[in-house]
Amino acid sequence: MTDATTATTGAAATAAASGAAATERFRSKRTGGDAAGNATDTRRVDTLATEVLAAVHEVIRRQRVSYAEYDALKSWLIQVGQDGEWPLFLDVWVEHVVEEVANADRLGSKGTIEGPYYVPGSPSFDGAATLPMRPDEPGVPLLFQGRVTSVDGTPLPGARIEMWHADAEGFYSQYAPGLPEWNLRGTVVADGRGGFAIRTVEPAPYQIPTDGSCGRLIAAAGWHAWRPAHLHLKVSAPGHQLVTTQLYFRGTSHVEDDIASAVKPELVLSPVAARDGAGKEVTHDFVLDRI
Known part of the structure; x- marks a missing residue:
């Protein structure tokens, strides 16, 4: 934030x-x-x-x-x-290596770090949904859609897609004052074909907090403090391994030099103009490995 x-x-x-x-x-x-x-x-x-x-x-x-x-x-x-x-320090500079080792043998979609701002229990919706947001939520509208399947291509009806992300000014609900509790946080349950469609807004790149000890390390080392804009997701289905990931936006700042070293080529999205004329849309499918 x-x-x-x-x-x-x-x-x-x-x-x-x-x-x-x-x-x-x-x-x-x-x-x-x-x-x-x-x-x-x-x-x-x-x-x-x-x-x-x-x-x-x-x-x-x-x-x-x-x-x-x-x-x-x-x-x-x-x-x-x-x-x-300590959660911020470890999540920014250590977790990406732990994630790499822990999931080295997992098939299917790539994961990356969870980060420090996940909150369980977000509001649940079926199939197609709009994340909770303020009536005047700033930012470019974004339709994020796709399907969840098993590694053999079998659709996974009822798969759960948890999404959370910063707002258009780089703030996370429950970690910044003045935001509604579940702002831009929600869980969507996939339909009978494993499909989902989530309407939200594009998040902004943001600096990790720099007025504390992590900021002093960044200043002393001459580093930058920026994370690229990203969507956080946890995707799960019975009998399959949970995927925790982040998805980034091609052509936006700091995709190439994320301070948390969490960007992977497979996680970079290329949104296009929405067919309904409202902002942008992107399709991204998730493939889950069996337990």
């Missing part, structure tokens, strides 16, 4: 506020033993922790890290926690 104050939100969407919301959301969905490490294989923890620490040690030796740099790192790590930005 951007950190600018706008008439739409009525107040700034700060890193502290969005970070706290993302952290609390993560805690609420991680309630089992794994969250506390109680149900994890100690040998696996030993292997991973040892290798991570060894990699850190190697960087320190190779780069001859000074005590001043070490103290700056320690101070920054403490501040990341105080800002509630």
Whole structure:
């Protein structure tokens, strides 16, 4: 989300506020033993922790890290926690590799990172629907349509297509003040042919919050903070593997240099002028692998 104050939100969407919301959301969905490490294989923890620490040690030796740099790192790590930005940090700079490894053997549609702004339980609609939005929702109208099939081409009636995305100013509902709770969030149930049609608006590219610890890292490293415009989706059907993905828009800014490194060629859409004259439309099918 951007950190600018706008008439739409009525107040700034700060890193502290969005970070706290993302952290609390993560805690609420991680309630089992794994969250506390109680149900994890100690040998696996030993292997991973040892290798991570060894990699850190190697960087320190190779780069001859000074005590001043070490103290700056320690101070920054403490501040990341105080800002509630660990979900943001991990989702932006680490999750894309975890997703790549976790889904390396899955057939069908490509996935990518979930990101920190997913909220379960969005309003449900059948077949064709318009995402919840304000009466004067800004942005170019977009019709997103397609079918959900299994890897053998069998249609998947009743497949669930969850969609959420930023608005035309780069803000997510439930993470920026002033937006309706489910703005631009919804779940569409595919029809008897596995088909769906979702009307929404084109989202905007946005900066991740830059007024917190992640922003300080970006500034210190001379990086940019931008994510390309994208639609978030989770697509599921009984007996099939869930696909979590993001879809981007060809020719828009930062598709080639996404700060989260989440763009894949298969995920870039090419919308065309809508046949009904209202904005744009694009067809994109999902193919799910069996469990």
